[in-house]
Amino acid sequence: MIASRLRRPSRGAVLAVLTLVGLSPTSFAADTSAAAGAPSRIVSIGGSVTEIVYALGQQKRLVAVDTTSIHPREASELPNVGYMRQLAAEGVLALDPDLILAIEGSGPPPAVQVLKASAVPFTEVPESHSAEGVLEKITVVGKALGVPARADALKAEVSADFEATAKAVAKAKTKPGVLFLLSVGSGRMLAAGSHSAADAVIDLAGGHNVLASFDGYKPVNAEALVAASPDYIVAMTRPGVDPSDDIRALPGIELTPAGKNDRIVTVDGQTLLGFGPHTAAAIRELARRIGTLTE
Known part of the structure; x- marks a missing residue:
């Protein structure tokens, strides 16, 4: 693992990395716009995909996004094709796109099959919950958009961010037990298991996940x-919704170490769980709040 500073690398540091991999600052600067003939009416499906764009x-090449594309804030001002797993193919195609970028797992399958069978180029962006997975997303999106040098620069920055976080967290002397709740309502909890x-x-x-005994998300x-x-x-x-008070009111919460010490941490789920370009920073903030990062 490459040693990295905890701070996000400067533009100069990123350009130095580009030089090492065979890219010059000149090539980086020349890649500020897409190549001639590159798609200019793009529908982006998946919050992390849109963040990468x-x-x-x-972003000026986007004509629409889905409901999970809430970062940056300007993305929510674009036309919306609905939830990524409940797409209507005719609604997407009605926007006259010349490229569809869709995160793996978009659906329903019949709608995705129609989109793939259409004349519009369709790029599926692989989903993987890891630093390597984020870098692969950037590679795929950069290639589809015709901006590979920009993608290489972003990958260098994101990789350094993940490595700096891992290096800092590795110094922690404890490994606290964490329970992750996706939602809390009427005393019902949807919690995260393994995988x-x-x-x-x-x-x-x-x-460490205290509910790793089951897979996925379960009540x-x-x-x-x-x-x-x-x-x-x-x-x-x-x-507009902070679940902290609902969690404090859960039956039995006062019997847990988290409840006794009021260790309830709220996070922006899309940034943290989306595994996009800002996830490393969100993980670093989570580590700070659960006591595994003190630098």
């Missing part, structure tokens, strides 16, 4: 909450 400076995005970020932040009751005995409870916020 913006990070590559290609999930939340499980991956808990590990990357230096914690849990008060008995399971108490038995899990989390040191921290991490929950997703939604626009």
Whole structure:
């Protein structure tokens, strides 16, 4: 693993990396716009995909996004094709796109099959809950947009961000137990198990998932909450909604270390779980809040 500073690398540092991989600052500067004939009416499906398009400076080529594309804020002002798993093919094609970028897992399958069978180029962006997965997303999006040098520069920056976070978290002397809640309502909890995005970020932040005994996301009751005995409870916020008080009111919460010490951490779920260009920074902030990063 390459040693990196905890701070995000400067533009100069990124350009130095580009030189090492055979790209000059001149090639980076020349890549500020897409090549002639590159797609100019793009529909982006998937929050992390849209974030990457913006990070590559290609947002002016977007004609629509999906409902998970909430970062940056300007993305939500674009026409919307609906939730990524509930797409209507005719609605997407009605926008007259010349490229569709869609995160792996978009659906429903019949709608995606129609989009793939249409005359519009369709690029599926692979989903993987890891630093390597984020870099692969950037590669695929950069290639589809015709801006590979910009993609290489962004990958250098994001890779350094992940490595700096991993290096700092590795110094932690404890590995706190974390319970991740996707939602809390009417006393019902939807929690994250293993092989999930939340499980991956808990590990990357230096914690351990106290509900790793099951896969994916499942409802849990008060008995399971108490038995899990989390040191921290991490929950997703939604626009205008902070679940902290609902969590404090959960039956049995006062019997857990998290409840006794009021260790309830709220996070922006899209940035943290989306595994996009800003996820490393979100993981670093989570690590700071669960006590595994003190620098």
